[in-house]
Amino acid sequence: MFYLKEKVQPFIGKKVLEATGEPKKMDVNRLVNQPVLDFKTHGKEFFICFPDFTVRIHLMLFGYYRINEKKEDGKLRLGMKFDNGELNFYACETTIIKEPLNEVIDWTTDIMNPDWNPEKAMEKVLQKPKLMVCDALLDQDIFSGVGNKLKDEILFETHVHPESIIGKIPKEKLQEMIDTAAVKGFEHLEWERSNRTEGGMKIHYQKACPRDHTPIHLRTLGKTKRTAYFCEKCQELYA
DNA sequence: TCCAATGTTTCGCC
DNA sequence: GGGCGAAACATTGG
Numbered sequence: 111m112f113y114l115k116e117k118v119q120p121f122i123g124k125k126v127l128e129a130t131g132e133p134k135k136m137d138v139n140r141l142v143n144q145p146v147l148d149f150k151t152h153g154k155e156f157f158i159c160f161p162d163f164t165v166r167i168h169l170m171l172f173g174y175y176r177i178n179e180k181k182e183d184g185k186l187r188l189g190m191k192f193d194n195g196e197l198n199f200y201a202c203e204t205t206i207i208k209e210p211l212n213e214v215i216d217w218t219t220d221i222m223n224p225d226w227n228p229e230k231a232m233e234k235v236l237q238k239p240k241l242m243v244c245d246a247l248l249d250q251d252i253f254s255g256v257g258n259k260l261k262d263e264i265l266f267e268t269h270v271h272p273e274s275i276i277g278k279i280p281k282e283k284l285q286e287m288i289d290t291a292a293v294k295g296f297e298h299l300e301w302e303r304s305n306r307t308e309g310g311m312k313i314h315y316q317k318a319c320p321r322d323h324t325p326i327h328l329r330t331l332g333k334t335k336r337t338a339y340f341c342e343k344c345q346e347l348y349a
Numbered sequence: 350t351c352c353a354a355t356g357t358t359t360c361g362c363c
Numbered sequence: 364g365g366g367c368g369a370a371a372c373a374t375t376g377g
């Protein structure tokens with residue numbers, strides 16, 4: 111989303127000349143003639159800010175977008191034409207937010223936001239001492255933007271086993287994890303900027319640990335029941 | 350052909 | 364009412 115925001119900067123200040131999409135989801139006509147004031151991101155959410163309302167886009171699992179091109183057989187949810195190009199969103203969730211964004215969104219939970227507040231994240235994490243780390247990292251109210259892949263990368267980087275229990279992890283280690291979350295977020299952005307060339311993922315989707323070549327475990331873990339890739343040898347279990 | 354996977358919300362059942 | 368699980372949505376690749 112952060113990368114998308116960078117790429118759509120030319121549309122800021124432009125008026126929507128034409129809007130198409132799925133009427134059931136949203137009345138797209140209200141966008142016509144409205145100027146885009148700004149694009150914002152919060153975790154996995156993307157916001158298109160107009161004078162009187164905001165469009166929220168969430169790509170969910172399968173959503174995707176096209177800039178200055180179309181996908182003919184795609185399920186278009188929202189398409190906007192400007193005088194200098196077009197922006198199309200497919201198979202995603204679109205919603206209108208009427209309230210001022212700052213009243214609805216807590217920017218301090220977003221690992222990629224300048225207002226990201228790691229101290230607050232620490233407080234929230236410590237309030238859930240029985241939670242598994244793999245679940246904690248996926249909690250969007252604490253780590254907005256961390257997904258299943260990033261979760262695996264953060265745990266691998268910090269040598270923490272995904273099934274570790276928050277309350278059993280030393281505070282310094284928790285701190286390291288929280289800091290690493292933001293670092294990994296920006297590493298991922300760099301990886302996207304570089305056209306996704308060489309391996310962005312050190313552990314997710316891999317077969318062997320890049321450190322000691324131990325075969326990587328692949329299991330569904332925690333209450334979130336998401337697939338976790340991890341190295342049993344070099345990721346310590348705190349339990 | 351079938352299943353799993355970058356995610357989240359909602360509904361039904363204890 | 365909380366917590367859990369299943370279902371729903373929808374796309375692509377293996």
